[in-house]
Amino acid sequence: MAHPAQQIIAPLDQTKLACKDCSLFQLCLPVGIDATELDELDSIIKRRRPIKRGEHLFHVGSPFQAVYAVRSGSLRTYVPTEDGLEQVTGFHLPGELLGLDAIHLKHHPCAAKALETTSICEIPFDRLEELSARLSSLQHQLLTIMSKEILHDHSLLMLLGKKSAEERLAALLLSLSERYQRRGFSPTDFYLSMSRNDIGNYLGLAVETVSRLFSRFREEGVLIVQRKHICILDLAKLRAIANHKSNRGEESGG
Amino acid sequence: MAHPAQQIIAPLDQTKLACKDCSLFQLCLPVGIDATELDELDSIIKRRRPIKRGEHLFHVGSPFQAVYAVRSGSLRTYVPTEDGLEQVTGFHLPGELLGLDAIHLKHHPCAAKALETTSICEIPFDRLEELSARLSSLQHQLLTIMSKEILHDHSLLMLLGKKSAEERLAALLLSLSERYQRRGFSPTDFYLSMSRNDIGNYLGLAVETVSRLFSRFREEGVLIVQRKHICILDLAKLRAIANHKSNRGEESGG
């Protein structure tokens, strides 16, 4: 199901769209790269056929050959646990890079699954490394993206380690809101492409808790929620919930 | 206080020790780098005077100029939360690199504090980037280390999102055990350089819970604990606790 808000993305038949013409240009790898360099980067990028909801971009353990940039749609990454369950490690929106955590082990430590119909740019890693050795701005951008990912993980760690259920969900909604805004969508009106189950899993909460929280937020006038459609009414209040409250956690003396 | 198990590290007056003579050679940046390349790397690395327990290597917000490798001792990294509390994001043992999460924002998003007397190699980042543009093995190693850090964070996310208190502490002890072993120390007999408070903070648990867990592990014959001194008696059982048990978490349908 294509969400109305996401239809400013180029239609699927324009799969040859160059980086320089991509609406995600400023959110993706090419940041800070000049025209001739951009052509070089462009030449190594492959555009894949869109993948459908539920299909995998890569599986756990599959050999690491490329990193991937989301062009449209969304995915979730997750790792299976020993018990046959799974832990969702992230949701990935247009302009975001996936697969960088595979560099170390040379195979993917997590799987990536499309949450809806999703189109992807594939960037062979050996060629990217080659190219980034020559283009210092690209090398820097690559490190920056990885650094950003570490940063994101740290904020998530804080979320899971210190925050209440209410704060966690508020933080996720705010994160999505900001990311949609940067991509030119409404920050207050969007569709969740992931299920309540995915959200609960990601935030370390039971599905029922997530559902109850949505209801509570609705009762408090923070948002309107109808199944997957979210309309944030009071962004300030949502921020207050995400940051404020909760005197949990310890001052760590040392 | 120097812990007996850590005295195989070179004494403090040998601060000019070259990478090639460092006992951490195979755990640090120089992995897979040949002799001449190593000299080049060596030439940009500064050895700093050891820092004492409680002193900071860098603060939150301080400008990003270098990454740091731990030579001896240990540190903890943490980020302050809005409420004036803090979240511990990691413990860092000899051979490990700190500061890579600062690349993106150009200033340190977390602070690093010595848990004991600690000596450090400082590696100016601009020169490291320069050098890694020329040495592809170094470039690759740098990406690998960042990838490894992302990987570590993901396992920690799983820990905080899905695991019980018992599993979390067991996992931390196993992680320390393995890391000490790789560094040539005993995997079953070591000193914790961090406080119970730090551990609880890191694992998202109250100090009291950590304390109770140590007692329970002792009662179950898994380990002997005397303040900071840990002696693991039953590594297999500790692994069982860390991996097995607990049917929490959700199968995430989609």
Place this chain on the structure above:
DNA sequence: CGAATCCTTGAACACCTTCAACAGGGGTGG
């Protein structure tokens, strides 16, 4: 030796989970 800090243990409470039942969509087939 005294003070401060860290660690441990106990009891009551809170938050979230688990278990259970039901409601609402979306797809399929008659």
Place this chain on the structure above:
DNA sequence: CCACCCCTGTTGAAGGTGTTCAAGGATTCG
């Protein structure tokens, strides 16, 4: 087109795990 079913999402009640509050014991350092 409607009935049916499956899946996702919602809501209620009971229970558990970890937290908070409180107090006492151990260790370190001036």
